[in-house]
Amino acid sequence: METPLVVTDFLEQARNHYADEEAVVGADGDRFTYAELGDRVDRFAAALQERGIEKGDRVAVLDPNTHYHLEAAYGAMSIGAVFTPLNYRLTSDDYEYILSDAGVDAIYADYEYAEKVEEIRDEVPTETFITNDTERVDGEWESFDVAISDTDPDYDEPEMAEDEIITINYTSGTTGDPKGVCRTHRTETIHAYLMSIYHEITSDDTYLWTLPMFHVNGWGHIYAVTGMGATHVCTRGVNADEVVDAIREEDVSFLCAAPAVLNQLIDYYENNDQPEMSGANQVRVTTAGSAPPEATIRAVEDEFGWYLKHLYGATETGPLITISDAKRLIDDENRFEIKKRQGIGVLGTEVRVVDEDGNDVPQDDETLGEVVVRGNQVMDHYWNKPEQTEEAFNDRVEGYYHMGDLATVDENGMIALRDRKKDIIISGGENISSIELEDALFDHDAVADAAVIPAPSEEWGETPKAFVVPSNGDAENPPVSAEELTDYTRERLASYKVVRRVEFVEELPKTATGKTQKYELRKREWEDEDRMIGEG
Known part of the structure; x- marks a missing residue:
């Protein structure tokens, strides 16, 4: 028997079976049962329809990890609108591009970030603007709470098919313009199933939102945690003492955290007389991407008493495609070595490492190849970018998404990242285009040439570093300081993209055709590391 997989079923499952159980602990302290959450979602769905939003229209959500994010997302998807979460660390120019590129019809924006949208509202096609606190936002914005209180929970639920696009997640690529990753009901649903399995989510879990909900829809946890009837504990940001307080007070059992967040928690633990790091429940934590150092894993597991899992993926892949939590292969002697690897492919997912001819590399843990993947959780396509879609799926091997990681x-088929093929820097879990940073630097009169690469960072795994040829050709006495160039990029780019380190050089290594050899710069910068990719 075949039934369509649609993401709205996750909330329906929870409200049908756990109506009176706590669904959400809001960042503002408000608490909602699944019945109450469902009612607010229904009312927001009806309010969107009253404002002319239809199936297929795009609804953006710009919000930290609050209950409004969950309500706006499910409200939009309930009427078949395409949920489009936005990174709250971007600039107004970034929002102008995304809202225009996606043709966003309505936006819900948290009061803290609405100003960035207000600055460009006349330049975008968006017509409906909703926030959670109109008193703290300039311009004509509607109140979320007023809208749902003035609206009955009845709305016209459209028929939805599992192959229809239900969410677009924008991600930074190797060029300056973000790409919209289109994901269907089917890809989101199957990915949520995988997350439920490999994160061992159950109805009595309490999940703490330190991972941004905008990141691939919170790695699918807006679906998985909801569908299992577990409790969401929301946060407005990551502050170590508040995270630890929430873990203890709410008896948190599960959270996800980038290596940089784990390091913040370790610093807090060491600087505050090693406080208790859990409540009544055993804590599981998942980190992702480039491996955390052994010292981080040791502190989290041996000092905190938590159980750590390490997964790997990308916005385009759900993200989950591999996980290091292969318990039958782990013992006391190899525990840290295995947990630092990206791991083995998850169920229903074919993960390969291939050479330039598309052939699988030998399982010798030495031969480099590019990671390629296919599975039901992989994206459908890039929004309005057919050429980039074609390349992403057919570069070395036809029909596989190419990760851009080497x-x-x-011998067990476990992969370990060693280098990056793309011009991408991943700092604290955020994708940063090195080309975008170079473009910003080239606009400065004192910069004759520049190359930006990832440099090792104990806090962030890797951080942007610029090698700059000054306009006067004198690396010892350039006409601009490193601090001035850092400030220059800060004025033009989102804060997390700022060039943190600058080294002036007389020339950059070039090929015979004049192309900058970034590989040589990376090799020099990472010579003391065992791989040329960041460990947070």
């Missing part, structure tokens, strides 16, 4: 494979 890895080795061991």
